[in-house]
Amino acid sequence: MKNPKDDGGGDRREAMKKRSADSAVALVEDGDVVGLGTGSTAEYAVRALGERVDSGLDVRGIPTSHGSRAVAVEENVPLTSLDVTTPDIVIDGADAFDADLNLVKGGGAAHAREKVVARASDRVVTVVDETKERETLNAPVPLEVLDFAVPVVRERVEELGGRFALRETDAKDGAVVSDNGNVVADAVFDGYDAPALADELDGVTGVVEHGLFVGIADEVHVGRDDGVEVVR
Numbered sequence: 001m002k003n004p005k006d007d008g009g010g011d012r013r014e015a016m017k018k019r020s021a022d023s024a025v026a027l028v029e030d031g032d033v034v035g036l037g038t039g040s041t042a043e044y045a046v047r048a049l050g051e052r053v054d055s056g057l058d059v060r061g062i063p064t065s066h067g068s069r070a071v072a073v074e075e076n077v078p079l080t081s082l083d084v085t086t087p088d089i090v091i092d093g094a095d096a097f098d099a100d101l102n103l104v105k106g107g108g109a110a111h112a113r114e115k116v117v118a119r120a121s122d123r124v125v126t127v128v129d130e131t132k133e134r135e136t137l138n139a140p141v142p143l144e145v146l147d148f149a150v151p152v153v154r155e156r157v158e159e160l161g162g163r164f165a166l167r168e169t170d171a172k173d174g175a176v177v178s179d180n181g182n183v184v185a186d187a188v189f190d191g192y193d194a195p196a197l198a199d200e201l202d203g204v205t206g207v208v209e210h211g212l213f214v215g216i217a218d219e220v221h222v223g224r225d226d227g228v229e230v231v232r
């Protein structure tokens with residue numbers, strides 16, 4: 001299965017993403033520690049934060065991936081780590097969300113670090129364009145899995161009624177490997193109750209982390225053509 005993030009784009013959608021990112025970055029205050037999310041929408045946020053740093057804002061960022069670290073370095077956003085402190089706010093994207101603020105994350109294979117940073121943050125702000133909105137979540141659930149455990153995790157996902165698809169990459173022959181050195185798969189279900197499935201996946205030994213974020217997001221900034229709707 002190819003990366004589910006290969007979902008096209010277009011200028012209109014990029015503008016919605018940027019609107020959402022700008023709205024979230026406006027919440028950052030002088031002195032804040034900011035969790036830096038991963039993905040194209042979060043990248044807009046890191047770049048917008050960089051502009052505010054240029055104008056004198058005093059912040060430190062905690063990246064959620066090698067990718068977001070690289071963007072922060074390029075934008076001169078000073079960095080710190082969970083060894084030193086925890087974020088006042090994290091700004092990160094999502095692959096899908098529902099009205100209860102359940103999120104599916106991990107299209108960029110960074111959901112394990114993203115969840116660690118989000119759970120450590122005082123305020124969790126999600127940035128999306130309106131195409132991510134769902135009445136019922138049914139997006140494939142990313143799984144970061146210990147390579148050794150793939151057969152037993154596959155079996156458990158199938159017992160839960162899903163299909164287990166190891167994620168592949170065009171960048172090399174073989175599986176997508178996370179920043180933590182584990183393989184990444186997608187668990188595909190027709191539809192699911194996010195809290196119940198999250199509970200089940202929490203209990204699967206060999207799954208380092210899954211991409212269902214339940215009870216974590218405080219607000220979702222939804223970029224639309226005519227502005228940003230903040231869903232709380």
Ligand SMILES: O=C(CO)[C@H](O)[C@H](O)COP(=O)(O)O
Nearest residue numbers: 039040041093106107108110
């Ligand atoms: O969870 C993520 C990475 O692991 C991303 O936040 C998610 O995939 C959304 O990315 P984009 O803003 O590019 O659509």
